[in-house]
Amino acid sequence: WCYRAEQKFAEHMKEKNEARSEFAKKKSLLEQRQYLPIFVSIFHLLCRRSIQTSLFFSFKSTILDGRLLPDRHSFLAIYRDNNIVIVVGETGSGKTTQLTQYLHEDGYTSYGMVGCTQPRRVAAMSVAKRVSEEIGSNLGDEVGYAIRFEDCTSEKTLIKYMTDGILLRESLRESDLDHYSAVIMDEAHERSLNTDVLFGLLREVVSRRTDLKLIVTSATMDSDKFAAFFGNVPIFHIPGRTFPVDILFSKTPQEDYVEAAVKQALQIHLSGLMGDILIFMPGQEDIEVSDMSGFIPLLVAVLPIYSQLPSDLQAKIFQKAPDGVRKCIVATNIAETSLTVDGIMFVVDSGYCKLKVFNPRIGMDALQVFPISQANANQRSGRAGRTGPGQCYRLYTQSAYKNEMLTTTIPEIQRTNLANVVLLLKSLGVQDLLLFHFMDPPPEDNMLNSMYQLWILGALDNTGALTPTGRLMVEFPLDPALSKMLIVSCDMCCSADILIIVSMLSVPAIFYRPKGREEESDQVREKFSVPESDHLTYLNVYMQWKNNNYSSIWCNDHFIHTKAMRKVREVRSQLKDIMVQQKMNLVSCGSDWDIIRKCICAAYFHQAAKLKGIGEYVNVRTGMPCHLHPTSSLFGMGYTPDYIIYHELVMTTKEYMQCVTAVDGEWLAELGPMFYSVKQAGKTEERQEGSFQFQIRAKKLISHPSAGFAGK
């Protein structure tokens, strides 16, 4: 009974509604709601302190009545007495759709909205749609949602679903969140960057506003930690409805996880058991390399899925395979949380994932393969138990799981560049960032480095306070250096052009390089190439796309991701609105591309490299060798400028600079005087014309500002 209910409820999350379940057709929405575990089952309350009394009464009344009362009553009773509650809601418990409605039904929406945050946009949209149907109103009236680029709420809205990033932005405008009577932070156990910042902020807001209620959802394993962080608050457990999954560990460690995964999938297939297979791999490359050719005569549809895959190919994993054909989906961790495929009976888990880790000391990201955490492993195996009992084959030993894996993944806030977080907190008036209450504080090094970077960009002054430039930078949903570039471009009269470049840089992967057609796509890409700059190459691509009426056919013909370009246009339009609002003028410099390069230099002078040898560069400040990425316009051309700036430094197989632009040495000294000085070199034999030659040297900083504002 339980299993069937879960199966049916899974239906409502599907984007396409044509296959509405019989359950959904027969039962009214109210009846469906009452089937949910959150409504009918007993809450297991691990209570603390004074909460015990109120819990006692609510359970007592349950028993007195002689039947199981819907435990929403005991939940609401506890909630009335506590400003913050942790809810452990397992998959299929109904917490996401029901908690908001309970609060609404209990009168909380009479003095403000009930807000519910989600880490992902699709979730915010689809849940809002479902809840508006349950309440019986049009989406956008009583129940609405807000995500970037789309605000589907009105003055009537009482229940608002949104991404956590939106709530964070709202707190900039209204730091006490006065519009809300209650906030539910859903999927908080995923610990997104925004969630972690909101944790610290909301903890303060609740202490200031005694009428604001907060619910934080968590996974079982970190509920105690969450409760402690918010001040020993009560924890509710709501059971879920999923099918049992057999977990099978590898007896010995696997050396080659790709090969092991393929073998395991074949073995499952030959076992004669029915059901689709989902394989978790760390990255796109492993997925493409996975040689499933042994499957072809055996009636298996091998389907790759990763975020960079064009959407028409992505859609294939949701299509029903022909009769008698088994689907074998090979996925990155996109299939862990972001998308759900029904009918998976077998999961094969490589035990690895790719993560970006930031090294503040050298300002470099590294994209590395790491063992997954136990939480990841459980999430992956759970994917086999959504529509029936399943099996999960883990390509690692039980001892590796127990002894080598972390219980949970290191939260993003501890492994990312914090410049944006620091800027946001500064603008929210947080004086001493090192004392800000993070659940898991980021490394101090990282915080100081981010403050330093903001000082370089002129967003913070010598005392660590926000400057007018910094205040303007916060307005943009961009990384600080990109905001800075946009602001500077107004004075340099190339804002319309920089606006496009900034928008292009805000979107991943413009160029598409399909397997088997690498050379062909490289040749097409070269046609867009501006020899001295990848930034200008991007501008060129956008202008040509615009001249071709933003055509998607044109994109396909030129190996350009249509989806990415559409997003560029959306971002551009949003940024333009903010510029208009901030009274920043929009002007193009036409074909004077030197101005554009100088403008880029004004915001990125801190990421400069100097030519050393043929096609080899070293970082001007650190002396560290770094390489042009083979996708760069400057790569392999005869043209090797003395100085370049880079947008990003990523360590993969080597230290690669991604997106570079040639700059004049004098610009570096002019725009980044805290780093560079111009030194007049003596005439040397090799140099002709006797002209001054400039040597840009990294200058030792006279005063390191972090010393000044570490404590303040």
Added chain:
DNA sequence: TTCTCGATG
């Protein structure tokens, strides 16, 4: 001469 895990504003 390489490849970008996943999300967000």
